[in-house]
Amino acid sequence: MLDNEITKENLNKLVVTFYTRVLKDEKLAPYFIEKLGDDLKSDIWQKHITLLTNFWYTISHGRGEYNGSPFAPHMQISGLDKEAFEAWLRLFFSSVDKIFVEDIANKFKERSSIIASNFMRNLAI
């Protein structure tokens, strides 16, 4: 059964599903392993998972605990290219489809596409 509401619990599930796939992806894994290591159970990954759960909660509810600068850390990642963003979006979309009904999934897809486009524009790629 796909979820028809957005909660902290299913956002956490989304984030964990997504990063489990990221770490198995040949193109994307190296960017994340360089900054966070390869063990999703480590403290650094657990912090990242909580941060991103709060990020998506804040985006989807228009309020919440995330008050960081989402773009800033991406300036410190070397070798980011268009193919990396395409791979990121492909894995994010398929993760969203595993958890949410179509209407909600579509909203996440729209928001993430817009953010990815902004990031690429800021990075001039």
Ligand code: HEM
């Ligand atoms: C190829 C694409 C991407 C890669 C390789 C990537 C990689 C990373 C990495 C390694 C970090 C952790 C940086 C650190 O803590 O030093 C990070 C943080 C983050 N990423 Fe991405 N990212 C990508 C695209 C995106 C997109 C499209 C979004 C949003 C839709 C996003 C949202 C975030 C957020 C919210 C953070 C945390 C920012 C903070 O510290 O407040 N990322 N990303």
